[in-house]
Amino acid sequence: MKHVLIISLFISSALISAKVELLDKIAIIVDDGLVMESQINDALSTLEKNYSEQNIKMPPKEVLIDQVKEKLIIEELQLQLADRAGVKISDAELNSTITRLAANNQMNLEEFILFIENSGDSYEKVRESMRREMRIQRIQRGRVNSNIDITENEFESFLATNESLAALEPELLVRQILVNDINIARKLLGLINEGSNFSDLAKEYSISSNANNGGLINWRKPKDMPELFENALKNKSIGHVTEPLKSGSGFHILKLEDKRGEFVKFEDQWLSRHILLIPSAIRNAEETEIQLNRLRDRILEGEDFELLAEEFSEDPGSAKQGGDLGWMSLGVFTPAFEEVMLSTEIGSISEVFESEFGFHFLEVIDKRNYEQTNDLIRDRAYNLLYARKYEEELENTLRTMRAEAFVEFKDLD
Numbered sequence: 001m002k003h004v005l006i007i008s009l010f011i012s013s014a015l016i017s018a019k020v021e022l023l024d025k026i027a028i029i030v031d032d033g034l035v036m037e038s039q040i041n042d043a044l045s046t047l048e049k050n051y052s053e054q055n056i057k058m059p060p061k062e063v064l065i066d067q068v069k070e071k072l073i074i075e076e077l078q079l080q081l082a083d084r085a086g087v088k089i090s091d092a093e094l095n096s097t098i099t100r101l102a103a104n105n106q107m108n109l110e111e112f113i114l115f116i117e118n119s120g121d122s123y124e125k126v127r128e129s130m131r132r133e134m135r136i137q138r139i140q141r142g143r144v145n146s147n148i149d150i151t152e153n154e155f156e157s158f159l160a161t162n163e164s165l166a167a168l169e170p171e172l173l174v175r176q177i178l179v180n181d182i183n184i185a186r187k188l189l190g191l192i193n194e195g196s197n198f199s200d201l202a203k204e205y206s207i208s209s210n211a212n213n214g215g216l217i218n219w220r221k222p223k224d225m226p227e228l229f230e231n232a233l234k235n236k237s238i239g240h241v242t243e244p245l246k247s248g249s250g251f252h253i254l255k256l257e258d259k260r261g262e263f264v265k266f267e268d269q270w271l272s273r274h275i276l277l278i279p280s281a282i283r284n285a286e287e288t289e290i291q292l293n294r295l296r297d298r299i300l301e302g303e304d305f306e307l308l309a310e311e312f313s314e315d316p317g318s319a320k321q322g323g324d325l326g327w328m329s330l331g332v333f334t335p336a337f338e339e340v341m342l343s344t345e346i347g348s349i350s351e352v353f354e355s356e357f358g359f360h361f362l363e364v365i366d367k368r369n370y371e372q373t374n375d376l377i378r379d380r381a382y383n384l385l386y387a388r389k390y391e392e393e394l395e396n397t398l399r400t401m402r403a404e405a406f407v408e409f410k411d412l413d
Contacts, residue, residue, distance in 0.1 A: 028069060029408040030076040035069070043068045069409075070402075075136060077401050082139040089134045094127060097134065144393045150385060159381045166223060168377050170261030172233060174225075175215040177201060177253040178208035185244035185251040192241055198255045207250065219260065229254060235374050263376040268330070271366040272341055273305060273323035276315040278358035289359050292352050296361045299349060305363060314358065327370065337362070 028035040044064060051058045058064065102112035113123045159165060175198055179185050188201055199214030206215050222230040229252070232242045236256050244251040277292045279285040295312055299305050306322030313319040330338060336355035344350045344364045352361045 026410050028073060028076075028410065029406070030073050031080060031406050033076045033080050035072045035076055039072055040065070040068055043072060073405070073407055074398050074402060075132075077405055078136045078139050078398075079132065081143075081401075082135045085139060085142070087135050087138050087142075089131045089138075094131050094134070097130065098127065140394055140397075143397055144390055147393050147397075148386065148389050150382070150389065155382065155385060158385045159378065162381065162384065164384065165377065165381050166221075168261070168263055168380060169221050169223065170259040170264045170373055171219045171221050172225075172256060173219055173258040173260075174217045174229070174233065175199060175202060175255045175257055176208060176210070176217060177206045177215055178211075178250050179205055180207060180250040182244060182246075182251055185253060189241070189244060189253055192253070192255075198241070215255075216257075228252070237371050259371075259373065261373070263373050263380070265372045265376060266369050267372060269327045269368055269370045270341055270364055271327050271368075272325050272362050272364050273309065274315070274318070274325065274337075274360045274362035275305075275309050275313040275323055276358050276360050277312070278314045285354075285359075289352055289354075292359045292361060296349060296352060327368070329370075 025037045026034050027037045027040050047064055047068060048058065059067075098112070099109055102109050105112065105115075107115065116123050116126050177185075177188055177198070179188065184205065188205060191201060192198055199216075202208075202211055202215030208215060210216060217225075222233055225233070226247070228245055228247055232245055232254060233240070233256055238256055238258055240256045242252075242254045244253055275292065275295055277283075277288045277295075279288045283291070295308055299308060306324075309319055309323030313323055315323070318325055325333075333341070334355045334357065336353060337360065340350050340353050340360075341362060341364060344362065346364050346366060348364065350362050352359055354360075
């Protein structure tokens with residue numbers, strides 16, 4: 001009797017599943033794939049819910065249905081492309097993305113799952129929706145990135161004309177000295193270059209109305225200054241003093257005292273060079289270290305670092321530059337390299353040391369506190385321009401895919 005009951009339950013379950021499957025119908029044939037009626041209904045329900053929650057007037061239902069169908073067709077085409085390209089999203093990658101999304105919303109994973117379920121959604125359904133979206137994004141990047149080309153002229157033009165970038169410019173604190181004779185201006189510039197205090201000279205010589213407070217001009221952005229001042233101070237570092245600038249009022253000398261703003265950032269950088277030798281099957285670690293110490297001795301005895309690096313260094317990135325690694329911040333090199341670099345005085349040759357790449361010695365040529373403001377703004381500009389071109393190229397790609405696809409709409413009751 002027990003077995004009969006189990007079989008009956010199994011058959012009943014199968015019949016229920018069959019009924020559920022019969023309720024779903026093929027709505028659209030898209031190349032080798034399908035869009036089901038349930039997908040359209042789910043997407044339509046979500047769209048209507050979003051309109052309602054945002055209190056936005058909904059378009060006619062027929063328009064919404066057409067929008068949903070086109071969206072699902074495009075998605076299906078991209079997923080088919082992802083299948084052909086073997087694009088997969090592992091559970092580990094998906095879990096990491098969901099955990100990061102939860103953290104961005106100030107929740108842990110358990111709280112995030114509870115939030116989804118309390119909102120009336122299924123966590124498993126959300127997971128699969130995210131996996132689907134991640135696959136689509138990956139195939140989009142692969143198809144679109146290779147078609148994006150940003151020329152230097154295009155970038156510079158965008159940098160000069162985009163209003164959102166102008167808003168990122170830092171405010172400048174500037175001092176000025178204004179005199180009516182070029183010879184006096186040149187004399188004062190000479191005194192400033194010799195170390196005289198700019199503020200004191202402004203109080204003594206400037207004929208400007210702000211002479212009493214050392215020629216200080218209140219904080220303002222370059223675009224809010226006279227064009228003469230803006231051009232003279234553009235992309236200049238703190239402490240920069242201009243040559244005498246002629247205007248209708250006389251001759252101005254400007255000093256950039258300080259900057260402030262979201263993108264104003266400074267960091268220490270080191271200019272160094274090195275020679276690297278890598279142990280191999282024909283030269284073990286001990287022999288490599290001995291050979292490198294001999295090269296170090298030759299430099300200490302007066303031979304040219306650059307020439308020896310070009311001839312012997314086994315670092316393919318720097319050997320042709322005479323071992324020069326350029327200006328670099330902390331966090332770029334391996335910890336062992338940075339530890340030696342930080343402890344080596346400027347102009348000195350370090351002892352031979354070992355890192356994960358092999359054996360090195362290095363010379364610290366110089367150190368500076370570098371202002372990154374202009375670099376950061378340029379990076380933002382590039383990202384904005386890239387995003388704009390990406391969207392344009394993506395739209396063209398999707399439109400082409402849709403035009404070339406076989407699509408057949410089925411009649412639905």
